[in-house]
Amino acid sequence: MRTWIWGGHMNHDELATFVTELADDLAPTAVASGAGLGALLASAEEIVDDKAVLGVMVTAVRMGNIASYLLAAATARAEAIGIPVRHRLKNGRDLLRELPLAPSTVNRVARLAQHLDDLPNVVRDVRDGDLTVEHADAVIRGLDHIATRIGPTGFDEVREKTATTLLAHARIDQPAQVIEKARELGHELAPLDPPSTPPADNPSLNQATISRTDEGRVALEADLDQLSGEKLHTALDALAKPIPAPDGSPDPRPRAQRTADALVSVISSYLASRNRPTVGGIVPHITMTAPLPVLVPDSPLGEAHAARLGFTGSVSADTAREIACGSAEVAALITADSVPLDAKRTQRFVTGTLRRALEARDGGCQFPGCGRPPACCEGHHIQHWADGGETNLKNTVLLCSLHHHTYIHGKGWNIQIGFDGHPWFQSPEGGDWIRCHNRRTLTLANHAAA
Incomplete structure (x- = not known):
């Protein structure tokens, strides 16, 4: 390799030596020696070494930022002198892909490399170690967004000003906030007849996929325009609020689980409503096909096979029996030897007059501390339908x-109907029975004494 030295500054070999020496200083053997950075990080003492440890953290961040500039500058120069072509690659971005980098890092560095000359202030901050490549990339992408909103001619007039504004935000805000500021500027600066529809306003770009995983779960992925996304957030927000446990302890579910539960609640409410599109003249419901022995293990009708749902295939016997409990949005076909059977004990689902009576008694979800309205609820069999429970x-x-x-x-959780004719709940660990949501001022002991 040909090595050049300009004015006594560090060359490539010296840079490589520095990095190697730093890596060696962090190795276990160096740590054991009791000297150097590795030893400091392994045995720093409180208060005495606070300043040194914090200094290492600050310097490490700065080193990472400078390294990002170094990689971007090398990529730009490599492309200028034709290295990608000589390696049968298209450009500097393809050259970066040959390195052990994540795709997101490749894209950020490649974009920075393309703007080394026309965004000098942004580049300077990264080069000096004061700005991360993530923040710089937010500025770059923000400027690209503004350009699409106002067109090339209009953008040339405001480019320098908007770049200064976004860089100022990048120095104090997170990348997502920089992008949001760029969107605001795009709305403010866009002409009455903008050259293009912003992606956030374009529902024709909406996409959603539903797939089944190897474990039988269902994975969702969606990309929505802003208004549709706002509707989704609005629909889920209240339903995703934390619900304290009956003993008052915080909701143990993380945000992602609460959001998923809220989505299921919205879907369940929709399927329970009759005011929705029909298919073949009927309101569609979930359809389950199951041999009767799956739902009623003591049934004499022969060997049981797996139950199946219409879209997602076979389900466990436990799930099939849970469905048979009586979810209002489910219509089940109970079959044996592929012959439909009338397996109802008078009535399996809570509908009609019984549903209205149940709504009058309960007024909503009766799990302690919940109280969601009847439209969000299903009728549950206390003694499971599969075990002979009546509706x-x-x-x-x-x-x-x-x-x-x-x-x-x-x-x-266990449920029983108490002395007051209302449901009472008991945790899986046992203990005292807890009054239902709409009977929060009463106890079983009160009624027993009476």
Whole structure:
């Protein structure tokens, strides 16, 4: 390799030597020696070494930023002198892809390399170690967004000003906030007849996929325009609020799980409503096909095979019995030897007059501390339908999807109808029975004494 030295400054070999020496200083053997950075990080003492440790953190950040500039500058120069072509690659971005870098890092560095000359202030901050490549990339992408909103001619007039504004935000804000500021500027500066529709306003770009994983779960992925996304947030926000446990402790579910539960609640409410499009003249419901022995293990009708759902295929026997509990959005076909059977004990689902009576008694989800309205609830059989439980007011209770499937069927909470004719709940660990949501001022002991 040919090495050049300009004015006594560090060359490539010296840079490589410095990096190697730093790596060696952090190795276990150097740590054991009791000297150097590695030893400091392994044995720093409180208060005495606070300043030194914080200094290492600040310097490490600056080193990373300078390294990002170094990589971008090398990429730009490599492209200028034709290195990618000689390696049968198209450009500097393809050259970066040959390195052990994540795709997101490749894209950020490549964009910075393309703007080394026309964004001198942004480049200077990265080169001096004062700005991360993530923040610089937010400025670059923000400027690209503004350019698409106002057109090349209009953008040339405001380029320097908007670049200064976004860089000022990049120095104090997070990258996402810089992008949001760019979107605001794009709206402010866009002419009455903008040259293009911003992606955030274009519903024709909407996409969503639903796929089944190897474990049988269902994975969702969606890319929505801003207004549709706002509708989704609005629909889920209240339903995703934390729900304290019956003992008052915080909701143990993380935000992602609460959002998923809220989405399921919205879907369940939609399927329970009859005011929706029909298919073949009927309101569509979930369809399950199951041999009767799957739902009623003591059935004499022969060997059982797996139950199946219309879209997602075979389900476990436990899930099939949970469906048979009586979710309002489910219509099940019970079959044996592929012959439809009328497996109802008078009535399996909580509908009609019984549903209205149940709503009058419960008024919503009766799991302690919930109280979601009847439209969000399903009728649950206290003694499971598969175990011979009847569909009547004494054996049913309104529960929202979360508490029905996650807490009762999933976690094993118990329910009984108390002296007051209302449901009472007991945790899987046992202990005292807890009054239902709309009877929060009463106890079983009160009624027993009476």
